[in-house]
Amino acid sequence: MTPALTQTDFNFPGQLGVYKGKVREVYSLQDNLLVMIATDRLSAFDVIMPKGIPFKGQILNQIATRMMQQTSDIVPNWLLASPDPNVAVGFRCEPFKVEMVIRGYLAGHAAREYKAGKRSLCGVPLPEGLRENDRLPAPIITPATKAEQGDHDEDISREEIISRGIVSEADYKVLEEYTRALFQRGTELAAEKGLLLVDTKYEFGKTPDGKIVLIDEIHTPDSSRYFYEAGYEERQAQGEPQKQLSKEFVRQWLISHNFQGLEGQTLPEMPDDYIATVSERYIELYEQITGLTFERAETGDIHKRIEDNVLTFLQSFRAEH
Template identity: 75%
Template sequence: MNTITSTDYKFPNQTSVYKGKVREVYRLEDNRVIMIATDRLSAFDVVMPKGIPYKGQILNQIATKMMKETEDLVPNWLEATPDPNVAVGQLCEPFKVEMVIRGYMAGHAAREYKAGKRELCGVALPEGLKENDKFEKPIITPATKAEMGDHDEDISREDILKRRIVSEEDYKVLEDYTRKLFERGTEIAAKQGLILVDTKYEFGKNANGEIVLIDEIHTPDSSRYFYAEGYEERQEKEEPQKQLSKEFVRQWLISKGFQGKEGQQLPEMTDEYINSISERYIELYENITGETFEKAAIDNIENRIQNNVLAYLNK
């Protein structure tokens, strides 16, 4: 299985490299960055030891499509995608919070609720909710952004402002952009017979001081989708929802006794299981975008990326 899990490029006018959980960001002298989506898989803020074929391409292409479909609402960092795994755009100073927005009681929120918590990131949750119930209106539950290997942590609006992580003026913009993007994402999903359950957005300031959307958007790594058909019926019967996200990986890890906690051992992922994850990601791509996934050549991904990026930079 040919995957790309790490890179070591020396691009013209390169000044630094930042390696996140699944992306590697090369900074250039002209206030641009080259972001490479690797095939690394992260769950519970832990990077899995093996790459997933085509995962980076899938995330990059979904994010590119969604940025184009929301740029009339919110400015973003993206300039070009010279390779299936690569995005090039403006250098931005990221805000140190992730703007998580939830339309339904699912995933992390459901786990916290089951544990007895009735407040999430300063937002009060009503009694009597079932897992996957729709909230009366979407709630914003921010998280502090973790470095590689560390856990993101829930944080309230009040604490963000009190600790001066973001100014009140900027935070109002982040909230406004988050709600607008989620509303558009919900509309896009509905056209595909999907429900956008929850997602996260990341923002930064560009060289002009403008707040822009950065990183990925509406991908299966940053979002959770349900199939709309049969949603109500499954809720009435208290059956699990049919969903599109990487939650299936989290549930597999939980079933093997792993949730990223200290002392827990990562279960082995066989080649067969790795291939099944790849197939699931392709299914996610096709259902989210409504387009057939076209596999890029992976016989030598490193060279392909380098050649495509250099051709773009030399234009």
């Protein structure tokens, strides 16, 4: 089986610390630099699966960096360079402790909440009579609090975010404005590829000089859900499931094996042949979302490849600055 990158342990020149998230590992360096490494770890229901998915980190990083480049004219972002298929380098920011989730359709978590009888999500009212995967009258922002390691993200309303002082009202207005602008651009980019951007999340941070910028991943199959536009209306009319591009297929596999991250449930082990199909699905996602042919990075010694590429970049960057 193709090797997967499930963890890293680098010590780059000028390294100040490292933060290990569910999927990404972020190295803090001198000169206000961050080196973000997208591993092949797979997280679902806020639980990390025991085995990695080959090429997943490369796919997420390459989609995210491409999408950041395609939106930098409307929203500033943290990205400086991508010196390796799994790596993004940028300037350090103080992250806001909320994820800006925006939904154009009633799908996933929102559909599950709606089915359970809720007609308000994060303080946003939802009309009666919606079916799963219906297009919403207008996109809605349904924020979530940023989970500390191991905890679940929680829905939260705009009013609560501001009243609890998690984000100031002035900053939150900017986050909302940027979120809507990015979702509109993402919707347009998806439409060019015959896709519907169903829902997604954005994360933002503030630079030392007070500028709000987009951070983390954007428009990837881990942070977003896409439907195929062809056949969408027919499938809705007939009450059929939508053909989609996201990691929802992994969640459905886990649900079918009696796991939703709830207390007392046992995490099922994914067999190698299923992991290989998940890897192929991620490659399909990459090609559909970007319109490019996926080029597999060298996996003989992934750690050495990353280290060499990052060191070369740092040497060049510091020579110039």
